[in-house]
Amino acid sequence: MTVTIKDIARIAGVSYSTVSKALNNSPLVKEVTKRKILKVAEEMGYEPNLAAKQLVRKKTDVIGLMWPTIERIVLATLVTNISKAFEATPYSMILSVDxxxxxxxxxxxxxxDGMIVFGESNKISVTTDNIPFVIYGVSGKNETTSPIIDANHEASMQKAVKHLFELGHRHIAYIGHLDTEDALQSEKVEGYEKAMKHFGLNEYIQIINSNGLNWFDGYTAIDxxxxQEKLPTAIIGGSYDISGGILRALQEKGVRIPxxxxxxxxxxIPQMATMEVPMTCTGVPVDILAEEIVHTIIxxxxxxxxxxxxxxxxxxxTERESSGPPPNKR
Known part of the structure; x- marks a missing residue:
């Protein structure tokens, strides 16, 4: 049988309104009375009617996460970190990959109460019915007026090229998915080209289409x-999965990394440190990205x-063992 607030009031010998205030941690109830009421509620196995509370507050403390997939390791890792970030808040998260x-x-x-949307496409066509939402995507490319969390892919490519340039590399290739409908991927390509030109490496710009974002796409791109007659001395991979495929393919061909x-x-992401050759990587650390997304929607x-x-x-x-000086600088 369901225990109600009135049942608790009868056993505790207080009014219905006092029980209600105590259960909501109101400062209007004396501490000794509050402890007594909470003890009675626990002993009686009272469970609050969340639906009724939500109806009164007109708030559910639930946020929806609209995500394209959890099959890719990076997206699954980011979802996990977003979920962890919510644990420190009053909100819960529900995930949809539909x-x-x-x-x-x-x-x-x-x-x-709100939504987080993955802005993979250049066009965000979500009818929200006035539900507040934020987008994880690329500013200036998504056709929306809602807040955007931009992981700054262009700056990431700048750091990658700069790191390799300072090691002595000039012939630096980029392998990634050249999907013009995917704002995140196109900004990586544009960022790579811009960085190469910035360092005066126009003649060495080389972009290879992986035709996808998975491990096997990086693996086959190495062919x-x-x-080519002249091999690059460095490669920038467009994602964790792509780079894992690149690494394996090169090793199988007898190419030493680095x-x-x-x-x-x-x-x-942390998984970069446990690859076959610990991978030098660039980007916003996934835990920081998740915390920023959660903070912004709240x-x-x-x-x-x-x-x-x-x-x-x-x-x-983050520099690791996969990057070093080119052969002619050793």
Missing amino acids: SPETAMDTFKKFQV EVLG ADISIVSYDN ERIESDEEIESVKKLSPTL
Whole structure:
């Protein structure tokens, strides 16, 4: 049988309103009375009616995360870190990897207070019905007026090229997915080209299409690299998975990393340190990115004031064993 607030009031010998205030930790109830009421509630196995509380507050403390997939390791890692970041807040998270339309139907049923949307496409077509939301994407490319968390892929490529340039590399190739509909991937390519020109390496610009973002896409892309008359001395991989494939393919061909070819990868996740050759990587650390996403959606929900429309984050480069001087500098 369900225990109600009135049952607790009867056993504790206090009014219904006093029990209600005590359960909501109101300062209007004396501490000794509050402890007594909480003890009675626990002994009786009382469970609060969350639906009723939500109806009164008009708030569910639930945020929806609209995500394209959790099959890619980086996206799964980011989702895990977002979930951990929510643990330090009053909010819970529900995840949908369905189509935007299906995800929205799910979020409406749960009456979410806000949404986080992965802005992979250049066009965000989400009808939110006035639900506050933020986008993890690229500023200036997504057609939306909602706040955007921008991981600054251009700055990441700048750091990658600068790191390799300072080691002595000039012939630096980029391997990534050249999908013009994916704003995140296109900004990496543009960032690489811009950085190469910045360091006067125009003649060495070499972009190889992996035709995908998975491990096997990076693995097969190496055939095009090794088929050239003059090999690059360094490669920048467009993602963790792509770089893992690049690394394995080169090793199978007898190419030493970094003695023959250095590798720097986009994506700053802990798994980079445990690859076959610990990988030098560039990007916003995944835990910092997750915390910023969570902080921004909560701020969007709770603030009466307009929050900044773009939060462009600062990436870092973590140097590991996969990068070193080119062969002619050793």
